[in-house]
Amino acid sequence: MEAAGGGGSGPPLLLSDAEQQCYSELFARCARTAAVGPALPSEPARALPSTVTAAAGPVADLFRASQLPAETLHLITELCGAKRVGYFGPTQFYVALKLIAAAQSGLPVRIESIKCESPLPRFMMSKNDGEVRLGTPAELHGTKAQIPYLTTDKNAFKRADDGDKQQETQSPTMSPLASPPSSPPHYQRVPLSHGYSKLRSSTEQMQPASYEARQSLAQTEGTSSGGPGAKPPRLQATLIRSFSVERDPHDSSSHYPDEPWRITEEQREYYINQFRSLQPDPSSFISGSVAKNFFTKSKLSIPELSYIWELSDADCDGALTLPEFCAAFHLIVARKNGYPLPEGLPPTLQPEYLQAAFPKSKWECALFDSYSESMSGSQQPRDSHWSEKTSVKDMADFSVSTQDVTLDDKQASINTTDDASPKDVSEDPATPKDSNSLKARPRSRSYSSTSIEEAMKRGEDPPTPPPRPQKTHSRASSLDLNKVFQPSVPAVKSGSLPQPPALPPRPCPSQSEQPAEAEVPPQSSRAPSQASESSPTKKDIPYSQPPSKPIRRKFKPENQTPENQELPPTVGGPASAPSMKLHPTVQKQSSKQKKAIQTAIRKNKEANAVLTRLNSELQQQLKEVHQERIALENQLEQLRPVTVL
Amino acid sequence: MAVCIAVIAKENYPLYIRSVPTENELKFHYMVHTSLDVVDEKISALGKALVDQRELYLGLLYPTEDHKVYGYVTNSKVKFVMVVDSSNTALRDNEIRSMFRKLHNSYTDVMCNPFYNPGDRIHSRAFDNMVTAMMIQVC
Numbered sequence: 001m002e003a004a005g006g007g008g009s010g011p012p013l014l015l016s017d018a019e020q021q022c023y024s025e026l027f028a029r030c031a032r033t034a035a036v037g038p039a040l041p042s043e044p045a046r047a048l049p050s051t052v053t054a055a056a057g058p059v060a061d062l063f064r065a066s067q068l069p070a071e072t073l074h075l076i077t078e079l080c081g082a083k084r085v086g087y088f089g090p091t092q093f094y095v096a097l098k099l100i101a102a103a104q105s106g107l108p109v110r111i112e113s114i115k116c117e118s119p120l121p122r123f124m125m126s127k128n129d130g131e132v133r134l135g136t137p138a139e140l141h142g143t144k145a146q147i148p149y150l151t152t153d154k155n156a157f158k159r160a161d162d163g164d165k166q167q168e169t170q171s172p173t174m175s176p177l178a179s180p181p182s183s184p185p186h187y188q189r190v191p192l193s194h195g196y197s198k199l200r201s202s203t204e205q206m207q208p209a210s211y212e213a214r215q216s217l218a219q220t221e222g223t224s225s226g227g228p229g230a231k232p233p234r235l236q237a238t239l240i241r242s243f244s245v246e247r248d249p250h251d252s253s254s255h256y257p258d259e260p261w262r263i264t265e266e267q268r269e270y271y272i273n274q275f276r277s278l279q280p281d282p283s284s285f286i287s288g289s290v291a292k293n294f295f296t297k298s299k300l301s302i303p304e305l306s307y308i309w310e311l312s313d314a315d316c317d318g319a320l321t322l323p324e325f326c327a328a329f330h331l332i333v334a335r336k337n338g339y340p341l342p343e344g345l346p347p348t349l350q351p352e353y354l355q356a357a358f359p360k361s362k363w364e365c366a367l368f369d370s371y372s373e374s375m376s377g378s379q380q381p382r383d384s385h386w387s388e389k390t391s392v393k394d395m396a397d398f399s400v401s402t403q404d405v406t407l408d409d410k411q412a413s414i415n416t417t418d419d420a421s422p423k424d425v426s427e428d429p430a431t432p433k434d435s436n437s438l439k440a441r442p443r444s445r446s447y448s449s450t451s452i453e454e455a456m457k458r459g460e461d462p463p464t465p466p467p468r469p470q471k472t473h474s475r476a477s478s479l480d481l482n483k484v485f486q487p488s489v490p491a492v493k494s495g496s497l498p499q500p501p502a503l504p505p506r507p508c509p510s511q512s513e514q515p516a517e518a519e520v521p522p523q524s525s526r527a528p529s530q531a532s533e534s535s536p537t538k539k540d541i542p543y544s545q546p547p548s549k550p551i552r553r554k555f556k557p558e559n560q561t562p563e564n565q566e567l568p569p570t571v572g573g574p575a576s577a578p579s580m581k582l583h584p585t586v587q588k589q590s591s592k593q594k595k596a597i598q599t600a601i602r603k604n605k606e607a608n609a610v611l612t613r614l615n616s617e618l619q620q621q622l623k624e625v626h627q628e629r630i631a632l633e634n635q636l637e638q639l640r641p642v643t644v645l
Numbered sequence: 646m647a648v649c650i651a652v653i654a655k656e657n658y659p660l661y662i663r664s665v666p667t668e669n670e671l672k673f674h675y676m677v678h679t680s681l682d683v684v685d686e687k688i689s690a691l692g693k694a695l696v697d698q699r700e701l702y703l704g705l706l707y708p709t710e711d712h713k714v715y716g717y718v719t720n721s722k723v724k725f726v727m728v729v730d731s732s733n734t735a736l737r738d739n740e741i742r743s744m745f746r747k748l749h750n751s752y753t754d755v756m757c758n759p760f761y762n763p764g765d766r767i768h769s770r771a772f773d774n775m776v777t778a779m780m781i782q783v784c
Binding site: 288289291292302303305306307309310313316318319344 | 757759768770
């Protein structure tokens with residue numbers, strides 16, 4: 001039938017050969033079923049001898065199997081004229097099928113649609129009716145398997161063989177499909193990297209197992225996935241930029257219509273593990289190059305991978321966070337199984353949805369549990385800016401603003417201005433804090449502590465006044481005065497504070513006296529000899545200096561010898577007193593603070609005494625030196641008039 | 646609404662060129678090619694001036710009877726050339742600038758894709774969609 005305009009129901013219908021074949025087959029089936037099964041009460045009279053009609057029952061079933069929404073189906077039946085005429089004649093049936101095909105391709109349902117070149121409609125029958133799959137031949141513009149969801153019943157390996165057999169039996173019945181049943185397993189055993197081979201085997205079992213799962217589950221959804229197994233070889237042959245069709249299952253249990261794009265728990269676990277193998281920190285990024293190498297192992301073509309990346313990298317920053325990675329991985333898995341890539345990222349794969357859908361506590365527990373394992377086996381410098389990102393992330397609240405953090409990181413590392421990605425409002429604010437604290441502690445152990453983490457630590461210890469450690473550190477960096485001063489802040493503050501600043505001046509007087517000593521004689525010699533010529537003064541100075549030097553040197557041995565028993569310990573005392581004071585103050589805890597203070601006071605007094613003694617002795621020596629100097633100068637003056645002449 | 650949009654690489658070969666499907670598309674290709682000379686002239690006009698001081702938007706490169714050609718250069722010497730219809734008088738400079746900015750942003754997103762090798766032709770679907778939105782809608 002080239003032009004079936006007999007019904008007068010619209011513009012002439014032009015069918016291609018494949019369409020003709022399919023449609024006639026479908027029509028025959030419906031008619032047959034009508035003849036066999038009980039027809040609806042309205043129907044029997046309609047079985048006109050001239051035209052074979054398809055009963056409304058099976059036709060309705062068929063239409064429902066196309067998985068279009070009910071309104072669309074109503075519209076289609078109206079348009080095709082069945083309602084008007086009251087029955088589904090061949091014309092109406094074919095028009096309806098064409099409209100269904102158009103609707104499944106996403107075109108609006110209109111009479112004009114039947115003019116367009118559209119692919120064959122797809123119907124998913126329940127298993128009871130036998131698996132009927134009408135696919136297209138090699139040109140696969142819009143027709144792909146309608147698979148409601150990508151179930152991963154990895155454990156249900158039971159009827160793998162049955163599934164294959166069923167696949168085999170059904171494939172001959174599929175009119176245009178001639179793909180050998182051996183090819184799916186063939187395809188699926190394509191050798192891949194270890195990461196993928198595991199997935200391969202699981203998906204291999206997944207597909208036949210999915211029959212099982214779906215059969216048990218799919219009473220409302222008539223599902224089958226005979227297609228995906230048979231499809232991949234064809235897909236491999238033709239490099240396709242395929243466009244999938246919006247599938248609206250009549251199952252209203254899920255919030256989102258795109259069931260194949262829903263990630264199950266097992267899948268999520270797997271993806272998280274894979275993520276961790278690439279990047280130990282679950283809340284950090286995978287860089288573009290790392291992800292590229294990983295995804296290239298999936299043996300998908302580069303344009304397809306490029307497209308998948310485009311879909312999954314929602315913020316277009318050239319790096320994948322965990323939800324983005326899961327989405328990308330899921331798309332790759334779907335693509336490998338024959339699902340066409342969607343036009344846009346399905347709502348179930350969006351990062352916000354992925355973060356919100358799975359409870360954070362589960363994420364965190366899963367991550368936290370295996371965190372220690374991964375840390376041991378991880379290669380830390382894998383990502384160059386990994387540590388920076390994670391240190392920034394420590395502060396961020398994981399659930400609410402992972403994207404905030406990604407924004408921060410982006411700005412830090414890439415310096416691009418991105419639009420603020422929509423923030424995911426955390427549904428359970430309690431768990432993020434727990435998770436944050438959970439994560440913060442192990443993190444602070446392993447990562448290099450940044451100023452942010454120190455601030456966090458300090459914030460957690462209210463009694464610790466932040467500036468204090470720095471003061472003490474500047475005093476004696478080798479000694480950790482934090483431990484000393486932290487707990488005893490209120491009690492000891494007044495007493496202990498004066499000590500450290502008081503210590504340094506103590507050695508200085510002893511030292512400053514000596515240079516002062518050296519300077520004083522020259523100055524004193526200069527002063528009396530200012531009246532005289534400058535040269536004698538200069539001579540005096542060197543003269544006086546050597547006396548002062550030996551005097552100084554004398555001082556030192558004097559310091560050490562006359563005060564043998566006293567001074568060395570005392571000089572050593574002042575020198576050691578500070579250190580001694582530090583040591584006891586450092587070593588003692590808050591309970592021994594008073595003792596420390598007392599000992600410190602005692603020692604201070606001792607040092608004071610020593611220094612005063614030293615002072616007095618030095619002053620005596622100074623006087624003696626003065627006198628000697630005066631004597632020498634007198635001699636000089638006496639001698640000078642003789643020499644001048 | 647542009648009639649033709651082209652992305653030219655630094656070495657002056659096209660990374661992406663798309664025109665409104667008319668009968669004589671080659672004419673647009675030729676126009677874009679000739680406009681490259683004007684672009685180079687404008688770039689080098691600053692001479693010793695720093696690249697930073699050079700503005701990215703080059704403005705009207707040259708007008709013809711039917712069309713006007715606008716140019717935009719990125720800091721990596723990738724050029725965007727846009728041909729618009731002269732009859733479209735409502736199109737103002739600001740709109741052209743915003744179109745170029747959108748092009749630049751989409752181009753940056755394409756660049757961020759690790760599977761894209763710089764120098765390849767651009768096949769990104771998002772980029773295509775954006776360009777389609779900018780082109781004159783021919784039914």
